[in-house]
Amino acid sequence: MPASVRPRYTKAGGVDIAYQVLGDGPIDLLLFTGLIVPIDCMDEEPSMAGFVRRLAAISRLIRFDQRGMGLSDRGSPSAAPTARDWVEDAVAVLDAVGSSGAAVVAPYLSAAEGIALAATHPERVSHLVVVNGAARLMTAPDYPYGVSRERLDRMLRPLVEPDAVEQGVDMLTMVAPSAASDSAFRAWFDRAGNLGATPVMAAARWAEVFGNDVRPLLAQIRVPTLVLHRREVSAPFLEVGHGRYLAEQIPGARYVELPGADALYWVGDTGAVLGEIEEFVTGVRGRADPGNRVDYRHRWVHRSGGSAWR
Numbered sequence: 487m488p489a490s491v492r493p494r495y496t497k498a499g500g501v502d503i504a505y506q507v508l509g510d511g512p513i514d515l516l517l518f519t520g521l522i523v524p525i526d527c528m529d530e531e532p533s534m535a536g537f538v539r540r541l542a543a544i545s546r547l548i549r550f551d552q553r554g555m556g557l558s559d560r561g562s563p564s565a566a567p568t569a570r571d572w573v574e575d576a577v578a579v580l581d582a583v584g585s586s587g588a589a590v591v592a593p594y595l596s597a598a599e600g601i602a603l604a605a606t607h608p609e610r611v612s613h614l615v616v617v618n619g620a621a622r623l624m625t626a627p628d629y630p631y632g633v634s635r636e637r638l639d640r641m642l643r644p645l646v647e648p649d650a651v652e653q654g655v656d657m658l659t660m661v662a663p664s665a666a667s668d669s670a671f672r673a674w675f676d677r678a679g680n681l682g683a684t685p686v687m688a689a690a691r692w693a694e695v696f697g698n699d700v701r702p703l704l705a706q707i708r709v710p711t712l713v714l715h716r717r718e719v720s721a722p723f724l725e726v727g728h729g730r731y732l733a734e735q736i737p738g739a740r741y742v743e744l745p746g747a748d749a750l751y752w753v754g755d756t757g758a759v760l761g762e763i764e765e766f767v768t769g770v771r772g773r774a775d776p777g778n779r780v781d782y783r784h785r786w787v788h789r790s791g792g793s794a795w796r
Contacts, residue, residue, distance in 0.1 A: 493526060493557050498578035499571065504557035505550035505579045509542030513612070513767060514588035516576060517541065517549045518596035520617075520751060521661075522682035522691065524556030525549050531674045533665070537752035540760045541591070544768055548588065550579045552599075554691055555683045566690035569698050572599045573606065580610055589767040593617035593751040594661075594724070597732075598698040604711070605703035613767050614711045617751045617759060618719055620728035621735070622699040629701070631727040638696055638723075660721045661749040671753075696723070704735040711739040712766040714759055716746035724749045740766070 493504045506525050517538070519525065528549070529535045541547050551558040552575050554567040561567060576599065580588060590611050592600020597619020604614040624632045633641070658675055659666040666672065683691060713736070715729025726743065733741030742762050748754035765771040 491529075494582070496578050496582035498553065498575045501553050501559035501561065503550060503553060503559070503575045503578055505548060505582065507583055508538065508547045508549070509545055511543070511545040511547075513545045514580075514583070514585040515541055515545035515547050515767065516580065516585070516588040516590045517547060518576070518590070518592045518600055519549065519551070520592075520594035520596045522555050522688060523678045524682050525551050526557060527674070527678040527681060530678075531671065531752075533671075533756070534752045537756050537760065540756075541763070544764055545589070546583075546585075548579060548583055548585065550575065554687055556681070560684070560687060563684075563686040563690045566687065566694060568694055569599055569602060569700075572596075573602050576603050577607060577610060585610070587612040589613040589615065591615045591617065591763065592619060594619060594749055595623075595695050597621070598695070598700045601700045601703055601707065601732075604709050605700075605706040608708055611709045614707065614709050615714070615763055615766060616711070616729075616732060617714045617763075618716055618724055618729070618749045619713075619732070620724060621701045621704060621732060623696050623723040623728075626699075629731075631725055631731065633723045661724075662753045663720055663747050665748070665750070665753045701735070704732065705737065707736050707739075710766070711736045712762065713739050713741045714744060714762055715741075716744050716748060716754070718745065718747040719749045720747045721749040 491506045491508055493506055495502050495504055504525065528538060538547065552567065552572045553559050554561050587610060590600050590603060592614065594617065597616045598621065600614060600616060601621065604611045620632065622629060622632065624638060625634050658672055713729050713733045715726050717726050719725060733739045744758050746754045751759060761771050
């Protein structure tokens with residue numbers, strides 16, 4: 487896989503959507519990024535590049551920036567994109583690459599869009615994989631998981647500000663405790679977020695993401711579904727109860743609970759996550775190169791063909 491891949495563009499609802507295609511495997515795999523990490527920043531962080539490389543080794547991997555972020559049309563916060571728009575973006579990208587049916591990996595904060603895509607466009611989805619995701623992120627009288635409105639408001643107000651950590655909201659520590667003390671990872675994470683969206687657009691995106699509730703769609707899903715969730719996820723809005731709920735509500739879903747506290751799917755013990763995905767979508771495990779192994783305590787990066795300090 488090349489160090490950088492030139493983005494391509496397609497139209498969805500009259501706006502430009504940026505996407506990239508990596509690998510040439512026998513199946514198509516559509517990856518939602520799960521966070522405000524632009525596709526042109528993904529290969530700059532060894533742990534994320536390694537995760538993506540493993541997926542591209544078994545598939546034709548398609549990744550894209552949803553409207554409102556990254557290289558795609560940013561739009562206006564006064565008419566911010568909705569979850570329905572993001573599903574439309576995914577369909578447009580699948581059309582652009584000529585994919586009739588793709589395995590969809592919908593991790594973390596993009597789980598709702600992946601679920602909606604599988605439920606409303608089943609002809610475009612061969613498999614659905616949800617990693618550390620949820621049908622909704624806020625508690626409700628009939629849903630005990632996630633965060634309350636009060637706690638969410640306290641968290642979201644400073645989240646998009648440059649001094650969020652000083653204000654007591656450290657998103658990285660919440661979603662990736664194993665990487666939070668690594669200065670290189672934190673610098674990349676902050677830069678990717680800054681390039682991903684402006685503060686006002688990021689705030690609008692967070693509001694939409696945390697307002698989503700796709701529970702009514704779960705029973706409609708008929709494609710083979712794998713739900714992976716790490717047992718000790720420390721992010722208060724992505725506790726393991728979300729994953730258990732998804733597996734109970736999606737007909738025939740396979741549920742695998744893994745150890746680990748990182749909500750970010752590309753850090754921590756990624757070998758277990760990747761192995762489960764590979765076996766689920768291809769029927770076998772271990773054919774692909776295992777990719778990078780990153781020890782954040784010492785920033786040791788092991789790559790096929792050599793190793794290096796960073």
